Amino acid sequence: MDKRFIATDYENKLYSFWEKQGFLKPKTKLKPFTILMPPPNANASLHAGHGMYAVDDILIRYKRIRGFSSLWIPGMDHAGFETQYVYEKQLKKTGKSRLDFDRATLYQNIERFVKDNSGLIYQQFKRLGFLADWSRSVFTLDSAVLERVYATFIKMQTEGYVYRDDYIVNYCPFCGTSLSELEVKHVERIDPLYYLKYGPLVLATVRPETKFGDTALAVHPKDKRYQQWIGKTVDVQGLLGQFKIKVIADETVDPDFGTGVVKITPAHDPHDFEVGKRHHLKVKQVINRQGRLNEHTGPYAGLKVKIAREKIVADLKQKGLIERIDDQYLHAVTVCYKCGRDLEPTIIPNWFIKVKQLKQPVIKAIKDKQVRFFPVRYQKQILQWLEQMHDWPISRQITWGIRIPAWYDINQTNAYLVFLNSQKESVKGYAQDLLKKYPFSQIEAGLQELSAPVGSDYTISVTKPEGQYLQETDTFDTWFSSGQWPLVTLKAEEYAYRFPTDVLGTLSDILPFWVSRMLLFSLYLKKQVPFKNVYLWSMVSDSKGQKMSKSKGNVINPIELVEKYGADAFRASLLFGVAEGSKIPLTEEKVKAMRNFANKIWNIGRFLEMSLKENSTAVDQFELIDKDLKTDEAKLLEEFNKLKAKYQNQMDRFQLSRTFGEVYEFVWHRLADEYLEALKVELRNGNIRTLKLVKNIFVSCLVLLHPFMPFVTEAVYQEFEGSQASLLVAKTT
RNA sequence: GGCCGCUUAGCUCAGUUGGUAGAGCAACCGGUUUACAUCCGGUAGGUCAGGGGUUCAAGUCCCUUAGCGGCCACCA
Numbered sequence: 001m002d003k004r005f006i007a008t009d010y011e012n013k014l015y016s017f018w019e020k021q022g023f024l025k026p027k028t029k030l031k032p033f034t035i036l037m038p039p040p041n042a043n044a045s046l047h048a049g050h051g052m053y054a055v056d057d058i059l060i061r062y063k064r065i066r067g068f069s070s071l072w073i074p075g076m077d078h079a080g081f082e083t084q085y086v087y088e089k090q091l092k093k094t095g096k097s098r099l100d101f102d103r104a105t106l107y108q109n110i111e112r113f114v115k116d117n118s119g120l121i122y123q124q125f126k127r128l129g130f131l132a133d134w135s136r137s138v139f140t141l142d143s144a145v146l147e148r149v150y151a152t153f154i155k156m157q158t159e160g161y162v163y164r165d166d167y168i169v170n171y172c173p174f175c176g177t178s179l180s181e182l183e184v185k186h187v188e189r190i191d192p193l194y195y196l197k198y199g200p201l202v203l204a205t206v207r208p209e210t211k212f213g214d215t216a217l218a219v220h221p222k223d224k225r226y227q228q229w230i231g232k233t234v235d236v237q238g239l240l241g242q243f244k245i246k247v248i249a250d251e252t253v254d255p256d257f258g259t260g261v262v263k264i265t266p267a268h269d270p271h272d273f274e275v276g277k278r279h280h281l282k283v284k285q286v287i288n289r290q291g292r293l294n295e296h297t298g299p300y301a302g303l304k305v306k307i308a309r310e311k312i313v314a315d316l317k318q319k320g321l322i323e324r325i326d327d328q329y330l331h332a333v334t335v336c337y338k339c340g341r342d343l344e345p346t347i348i349p350n351w352f353i354k355v356k357q358l359k360q361p362v363i364k365a366i367k368d369k370q371v372r373f374f375p376v377r378y379q380k381q382i383l384q385w386l387e388q389m390h391d392w393p394i395s396r397q398i399t400w401g402i403r404i405p406a407w408y409d410i411n412q413t414n415a416y417l418v419f420l421n422s423q424k425e426s427v428k429g430y431a432q433d434l435l436k437k438y439p440f441s442q443i444e445a446g447l448q449e450l451s452a453p454v455g456s457d458y459t460i461s462v463t464k465p466e467g468q469y470l471q472e473t474d475t476f477d478t479w480f481s482s483g484q485w486p487l488v489t490l491k492a493e494e495y496a497y498r499f500p501t502d503v504l505g506t507l508s509d510i511l512p513f514w515v516s517r518m519l520l521f522s523l524y525l526k527k528q529v530p531f532k533n534v535y536l537w538s539m540v541s542d543s544k545g546q547k548m549s550k551s552k553g554n555v556i557n558p559i560e561l562v563e564k565y566g567a568d569a570f571r572a573s574l575l576f577g578v579a580e581g582s583k584i585p586l587t588e589e590k591v592k593a594m595r596n597f598a599n600k601i602w603n604i605g606r607f608l609e610m611s612l613k614e615n616s617t618a619v620d621q622f623e624l625i626d627k628d629l630k631t632d633e634a635k636l637l638e639e640f641n642k643l644k645a646k647y648q649n650q651m652d653r654f655q656l657s658r659t660f661g662e663v664y665e666f667v668w669h670r671l672a673d674e675y676l677e678a679l680k681v682e683l684r685n686g687n688i689r690t691l692k693l694v695k696n697i698f699v700s701c702l703v704l705l706h707p708f709m710p711f712v713t714e715a716v717y718q719e720f721e722g723s724q725a726s727l728l729v730a731k732t733t
Numbered sequence: 734g735g736c737c738g739c740u741u742a743g744c745u746c747a748g749u750u751g752g753u754a755g756a757g758c759a760a761c762c763g764g765u766u767u768a769c770a771u772c773c774g775g776u777a778g779g780u781c782a783g784g785g786g787u788u789c790a791a792g793u794c795c796c797u798u799a800g801c802g803g804c805c806a807c808c809a
Contacts, residue, residue, distance in 0.1 A: 004771070186808085193809095206809060218809090253809080262809045271809065296779055332808050377737060384736065388805075513806085538803090543745065565771095577746055577757065581738090583802090585745055589758050596771045605766030650749085661747070661756075669756095673773075680768090 001609060001719055005602035007566025007595075010715045015126055019034070024726050025133050026071040033068035034501040035060060036131065036489050036531075037132060038514070039075035039140060039482065043083055043117035044123035048540040048548060048586055054571040055535060057130045061653055061707040063502075064131070064728055071498065072131060073489045075138040076118060080401035080478040085338050086176060087113050087400070098176070102420050102446045103399055103473060110400045121597045123536050129710045137488050140481050141402065145488045149481050150462050150527065166283070166454045167393060168266075168273040171346040172336040173291030177397040178348055179336060185612045186332045193329035194313065195258065197321045199236040201229065204258025206331065207268070208316065209309040210368060212237070212297045214245060216264040218275060221249035223260050224391040240298045240317055248279050267347050283347060287505055291344050305344065334403070349454045351395040351404060351474065359386050361523040362516065370529045373521065374654045375581035378511060378536050385512045394477045397449070399461050401475030406458040410435065410443075410468050413456045417470075419542065420446035442466045449473050483517030486530035501531045503654075507695050508536040508581065535654050536581060540574065543587040562589050568709035569595035575708060578657045597664060598712040601705065604672055605716035608695050615688045622688060633690050636675055639666065641699050647704055660708050667701050695720075703727055 013420070026032075035056050044050075054612055056072060066072040082219035087110050088098055098106055122134060134289045138145065156162050169178035191206050198217060203212075215234065217234070219226040229247040237245055252275065253262055266276030267285040276283060286296050293300045293308045298310045316322045334343045361388050365371055366379060373379040395404060408415055410431050418428045422442055427434065434443060450473045452458070459465050500522075506515065515534055539547055542554040572594035578584050612619055629637065643666050650659040671694075679694065699720065706713040706727045717727050 003767090003769070005769095073737075093780090203809085207809080252807095254807095257809070264809085269809065271807090275809095375738095378804095380737065384805065508803090579739095579747075582746085586744075587758085590745080593757055596769090599769065601772050603769035603772085605768085611754065655749085658747075658749085665756080672769090676768080677773080 001602070001606040003603075003606075005566075005599045005712050005715065007568065007598065007711060008251055008563070011127065011129070011567055013713050014711055014714050015129060018131065018726070018728070021726060021728075023726070024131055025038065025135075026069040028069060030067060032502075033060070033063040033070045034490075034498040035070075035072045035086050035395065035448040035503050036486060036501055037074040038504075038506045038510075039070060039077035039138070039485065040121050041079040042065060042076040042081060042114050042139065043079075043086065045120050046050055046558055048556050049507065050121070051128070051540060051558055051570060051574045051586070052123075052150055052507070052537045052584070053125065053130065053505070054574060055130060055537060056503070057128070057132075057571075057710075058141055058575075058656055058707040059503055059505070059654075060131050061710060063731075065703060065706065066648075070131070071133060073136050073138070074122070074125070074132040074134060075480065075485070075489060076121075076140070077482055078114065078140045078401065080396060080398055080475060081175070081338070082478075083114060083176065083361075084110060084398050084400040091408050098142050098399070099234050099426065099448070100192065100424075101448075106399045117288045125224065127559070128571060134439050136489075138342040140478075140485075142488075145481060145484075146402060149476065149490045150405055152484060152521065153405065153476075154460055156353060158164050159221055161358065163352050164349055164456075164458075165352055166347050167350045167352070168268075168345050169350060169393060170270075170334055170343040171289060172339065173289060173339060173344055174302075174339050175336060176289075178346075178350065178393065184334045184343060185337045185340075189333050190328060191311060191333070192524070193331075193475035194316075195325065196263075196316065197237075197323055198263070199234040200259070200274040201226075201234065201261045202259050202323050203261040203263055204326075205263055206329065207265075207302070207309070209293065209312050210265045210286060211263065211291075211312070212240070212268045212300075213277065213284045214263045214277065215266060215281040215284055217245055217247045218250045218253050218262050218264050218492055220253045220259055221251060221609050223253075223255045225260060237319075239312065239319070239321075244625055248275075248281075249711065250275050250278065268345050270345050273345075273347075274666075275639065278423070280654050285347055287344060287346065289346060289348075305342075314485070341533075348397070349451060350405075350504065351472075352487060353394055354394050355389055355520070358520050358524055361527075364518045365519065365523060365529050371531065372533050374533065374535045377581070378534070382511055382516055386516060388515070392477075394473035394480045395472075396477055397473075398475055399473075401478065402481055404472040404474050404476060405462050406460055406472040407465050407469040408450070408456055408472070409465075410440065410470050412603045413452050413458075415450050415452040415456065415470070417443060417447070417451075418449040419443050420448065422446075444470060447473065453637065468640045479513050482514060484521045484525075486522055492715055495526075499526070500529050502622055503533045504531040505535040505537070508538055511536065538581060538583050540584045540586050543585050556586055556588070557725055561588065565591045565595035566598060566711065568598045568711050570716045572597065572660070572709055575657045575660050577661060580655065594709075597668065598709055600668055600672060600704070601709070601712050602716055604667070604676065604698060605702075607676065608691070608698060609719055611688075611691060613693065615683070615691065618686075618688050619691055623690070629693075630676075632678070633693065634646045636671070637693070637697065639670065640700065644700065644704065655727065656708075660705075663704050663708075667681055667698075671698065672699065699730075703730060 037056060060070045060072045169546050170184050171178045178232060193204050193206055194208050195202050195204050196208060201217060203217065203643045230237045230249045233244045233246050236245055262282060264272045264275050266273045266281055268285045268287055286294055287305060291305050293303050295301050300312060305455060335341060336343055363383065365384055413431060415431045417431055417434055421427050421438060447470060448469055486501060522528060541547055546554060558570060569591050573586060573591040574584055576594060643662060647659055702713040702717050713729055717724055
């Protein structure tokens, strides 16, 4: 044995050994243990956060050693929004944009882009030693997944869970899609607050450019200052001339904000949209999806929001319609979590899932502990989130994803269409007008976008119906398909045996997006929870607890660490001394410390191997009986047995970090520092009585450590037992 | 504003039903005739955020204050 454990000499060799031995696949006819891997983005490469997938691997190996039929099924996610964003960024470098392509071509291009960039992450997972059954990998755009997603959608449609409605969504004009409430970020910002004169009243707003879409003014019903105006109509001098507007009373108006009077713009503000619904106000859109003012805004039509605002403010000032400006107004703005730009609340017809009934079984299952959360505090969080979950908008205005299988008869539906004509020019307009100028086939071939008004008839079908039908251009929200992950990864015949699966290990921040949706779909379609335990981990951060990001320049490339210190060291560093559910600071120092531990394990093995060899004749003849143990020997054995009992107990409760720490402590500071140091003296005196005992204890420790540090433990074990031996099937006490 | 969590050695953090504090890294002193210097032995360093309470005994339980963080809601 070498003086040191050189990880790179062993890792690839051992991994292919495990592969050849068939350890990536489960043994049948044993108690099942199943984990579904959270599918990483298909075009992703390994980042530090993926390191925590090691948690799954630890459990898979632990259970395998304990005699379970461990199965870890991997997969990849098409990650609609994320991927299209990355693709478009790259496209931009070539001077093009998605608008240069028809939908079908764009899809194909992204598909090729993903194909070219995928697969790398599995290679990197293998370097980390993951015992997943790669042959069973599922991609979220595989035909089996599509079938499942369509079938679910059709079932939901049939059972009345699907509807279309105009909805005010957070629309990102830059990314060209609406974002769910979970995908928006709130940032605090100082903006000017304008006090505008509306006839006899004055109101405060940060968005004067939406004034053309105002359909009411509102005050608090108990506000003494404005009682006389409630229900009345006031005459207002505006930029486009004189107009009348009604004053309404609504409880949600904060009398302390500004003057206590607010303008209601249902088309461009979520709160106003709700108020508008309550008071049956007109919805008047004045900003389009490109983030520009539209034809209802007179001279401002065509201007981008920010520029329009400046101009409008200037004109208002000139006309004396601004009372004052508070330029130190601190408020929260919703921005796109992806590109960081201001979102434009916009009315867009959307597809929705009614969740009121669907979520009830989920809440019940969680309360009944059919699913358990580790750490437990997340149980409360997900319950809180479910309680106030409202209807789920499942449509996204992006191309990369599963296209909603709804078809519109274009002669009956006056949909808004955008397509590229045969000269590759962009044409926009309503179907009825366009069909007079262009043949249907040209519209169909060049189609980029279709937006059918709410209430349009549609046909749900996986294939195109007979006639002049165009398919919905919206795709399903990524989580609509990945939410059905547990229902597309197992084979039909496995459900009786492996479902619900045992553990879902994933990042805590996708608890609402993913975990809750999987529960929802699974309980809806299978009447069962998809997994019994949810193990949540947090962000891997830098040494100061800050999130790694390119802009901060604190990104650590895990593969570099693996190359330098070994996969075991990297894995262990993410577990050692980390509280379950807390942030996981990753530092090179820590990886180094764990590399040292791997080396320690190696050298304990080396020492024992050398000692056994030197004294082989004496050792062979000597048998130590339990009752002959001296106090310190008995004590060591007792401590080890205690550790082992604790180990099992804690591992089953997912206290991985603590368990690992305790084994570390025992192996290094107890077994090596104390016992082996004492044993050295004995050996010098030719006393070999405990050598076998210590070796057995050490090998048992290797078993305990194996899930955490698979490579070094297996390497040492093979030094003892030969190159075909494996801890994964070792028979130890 | 609602719910949850955190505050322990210079840094990052452990500390399971309450029994006078630990690890890793960093620092200091000493030690290499071969298991490992990726090591061993030792030293220093904490009024366990502040205050109050329960108890024979509190880092650990209860109340409270402050600061930090997470989730949610609001934000015209």
